Amino acid sequence: xxxxxxxxxxxxxxxxxxxxxxxxxxxxxxxxxxxxxxxxxxxxxxxxxxxxxxxxxxxxxxxxxxxxxxxxxxxxxxxxxxxxxxxxxxxxxxxxxxxxxxxxxxxxxxxxxxxxxxxxxxxxxxxxxxxxxxxxxxxxxxxxxxxxxxxxxxxxxxxxxxxxxxxxxxxxxxxxxxxxxxxxxxxxxxxxxxxxxxxxxxxxxxxxxxxxxxxxxxxxxxxxxxxxxxxxxxxxxxxxxxxxxxxxxxxxxxxxxxxxxxxxxxxxxxxxxxxxxxxxxxxxxxxxxxxxxx
Numbered sequence: 555x556x557x558x559x560x561x562x563x564x565x566x567x568x569x570x571x572x573x574x575x576x577x578x579x580x581x582x583x584x585x586x587x588x589x590x591x592x593x594x595x596x597x598x599x600x601x602x603x604x605x606x607x608x609x610x611x612x613x614x615x616x617x618x619x620x621x622x623x624x625x626x627x628x629x630x631x632x633x634x635x636x637x638x639x640x641x642x643x644x645x646x647x648x649x650x651x652x653x654x655x656x657x658x659x660x661x662x663x664x665x666x667x668x669x670x671x672x673x674x675x676x677x678x679x680x681x682x683x684x685x686x687x688x689x690x691x692x693x694x695x696x697x698x699x700x701x702x703x704x705x706x707x708x709x710x711x712x713x714x715x716x717x718x719x720x721x722x723x724x725x726x727x728x729x730x731x732x733x734x735x736x737x738x739x740x741x742x743x744x745x746x747x748x749x750x751x752x753x754x755x756x757x758x759x760x761x762x763x764x765x766x767x768x769x770x771x772x773x774x775x776x777x778x779x780x781x782x783x784x785x786x787x788x789x790x791x792x793x794x795x796x797x798x799x800x801x802x803x804x805x806x807x808x809x810x811x812x813x814x815x816x817x818x819x820x821x822x823x824x825x826x827x828x829x830x831x832x833x834x835x836x837x838x839x840x841x842x843x844x845x846x847x848x
Contacts, residue, residue: 715751716740716815716845721832726770726819731780734773734818737828738843747810750848755784755817757800757841758831762789763824770826774804775816784817797829800841805848817843 718740726735738755745751753774762770772785785802802817819828831838 713846714844715743715847717842718844719840719842720830721840722830724819724828724830725825726821726828727825728820729822730820731771731773731783734771734780734820737772737817737819738841739816740814740843740845742812742814743808743845744812745808745810748807750805750807752846752848753804753806753815754844754846755800755802755842758829758838759797760787760800760819760826760828761797762787762821762826765789765824767822768824768826769822770828771820772800772802773818773820774802775818776808776813780818797827800828815843815845 718738720738724735724737726737728734737757755772755774760770762768766789769786769788771783774781774784781804784804785800787798787800789796819826828841829838830841833839
């Protein structure tokens with residue numbers, strides 16, 4: 555709302571009047587920024603030679619309810635209030651009553667833990683020992699795999715390693731060592747290569763063919779191969795067909811392996827005889843092959 559010039563009653567110097575008119579015109583041209591919240595002020599110099607209330611009245615109507623216009627006249631503040639009326643600023647009022655106490659604020663954070671006290675303390679007695687708990691179950695592990703078979707151990711401490719009998723007469727007719735007839739064979743025995751043995755053969759009696767000059771030979775065999783001539787019977791030309799008991803022995807160390815020994819016989823002519831029986835009254839005893847540890 556523009557300020558309206560009002561005629562001031564009383565005698566006024568023409569120069570002063572012109573100054574007031576210029577003042578009103580300047581205020582009307584004052585543009586205040588939109589939305590400004592700061593209070594606008596117009597300052598009237600104290601040196602103006604006219605009553606200050608007249609200037610304040612001339613500014614009436616420039617204020618609004620949300621943005622009043624303050625006019626400072628001769629050092630005193632005059633406010634254009636919400637009713638666009640001039641209102642001189644009064645002195646400070648007395649201090650109002652103390653407001654009611656607000657609610658208690660939230661609890662602050664806990665303070666740092668204080669140092670340990672220096673006073674002596676007494677350790678309490680040790681509590682009684684509780685009962686022993688039950689024993690746990692015994693675990694059962696899996697059976698391990700069977701290990702490999704170890705090497706063949708030495709023959710037992712018994713002296714006799716092998717024994718075989720024959721209880722009937724045998725008539726050898728082979729004429730060569732390689733084709734000699736088997737008289738008796740022993741069982742297979744594992745040897746260590748350091749075991750010394752004694753191999754024995756027994757027959758009640760033996761003879762070559764009943765021909766003058768005939769002979770009977772005994773051969774010791776190992777695993778099907780001849781080790782050599784073991785015994786020999788030869789009939790004299792004048793005697794012919796004589797019967798002789800036979801007991802042969804051979805001390806040796808078999809090689810580190812399993813072996814089987816046998817006794818075989820051959821003749822130079824005709825048919826020989828190696829006698830044996832089941833034993834008993836009037837009968838011949840069995841013949842045998844025996845191997846013992848020395």
